[in-house]
Amino acid sequence: MNAMLRCLLWRDLQLVVRRKSDAVAALFFFIIATSLFPLGVGSEPALLRAVGPGVLWVAALLSAMLSLNRLFAADHADGSLEQLVLMPVPLTLTVAVKTLAHWLTSGLPLVLLAPLLGLQFDLAGDALAVLTLSLLLGTPLLSLIGAIGAALTLGVRGGGVLLAVLVLPLYIPVLIFGAGAVSACAHGMSPWGGLSLLGALLVLGVVFAPFAAAAALRVSLE
Structure with missing residues (x-):
């Protein structure tokens, strides 16, 4: 099974390496969205520090959404999703692995790039460290x-x-x-209050989300 x-x-x-346009597009969206914002609001350091965390997180959230469609859609289109469902492996584990692959190609690059983009908002070193940790828990x-x-929404x-x-x-x-x-x-x-809550939500997500996604997949394929 392993x-x-x-x-x-x-x-x-x-597959992501072969069809890297989606991942690259999401990454470029994150870079462009965060880079244009300081040009629009001005270069006042206090203002940039105030809006920076929200801008970086909203841009990361929207960037992650851009690639969600490719989680199951490509496998559904070529018929391989049905074969994955019939594998002698629990569907919840299959969903968890595919979700991990999505995060490694869509979420992890955002985490690694965020500290560099955070410098545009005059964030201090400790704030950049917290930004990285929060994205590492949140993405x-x-x-x-x-x-x-x-x-x-598969096939809809x-x-x-x-x-x-x-x-x-x-x-x-x-x-x-x-x-x-x-x-x-x-x-x-x-x-640490916000980070602890993010960690608790992540634990709940790891435990329950694969089961919910697997049940939704079975319904969508019927």
Whole structure:
């Protein structure tokens, strides 16, 4: 079973490398969105420090959403999703591996790039560290929630719009706690309240989201 899951993870990573336009587009959106904002609001350091955490987190959230459609849609289009469902592996583990592959190719690059982009907003070193940690906790949760939405909207006409409507309300707590932790650190307060809540949400997501996404996939494929 472990060998099959490793092969599935490697397969999904290779597919992203071959069709890297989606991942690159999401990354460029994150860079452009965060880079244009300081040009629009001006170069006042106090203002940039105030709005920076929210801007970086909103841009990361929207960037993660851009690639959610490819979680299951490509496998569904070529018929391989049905074969994955029939594998002698629990569907929840298959969903978890595909979600991990999505985060490694869509969420992790945002985490690594965020500290560099945070310099544009005059964030101090400790705030950049909290930003990185909050994204490291929050972006996997975005992928887990997105997997549920992608499974529910699989094969539906206009699924991209419906997917956004479904997942955006669920993303709001992640955005509030993530940006709030960075803002608290930037203003000299403790960020551990928001980070702890993000960690708790991530644990809940890891435990329950694969089961919910797997159940949604079975419904969509019937």
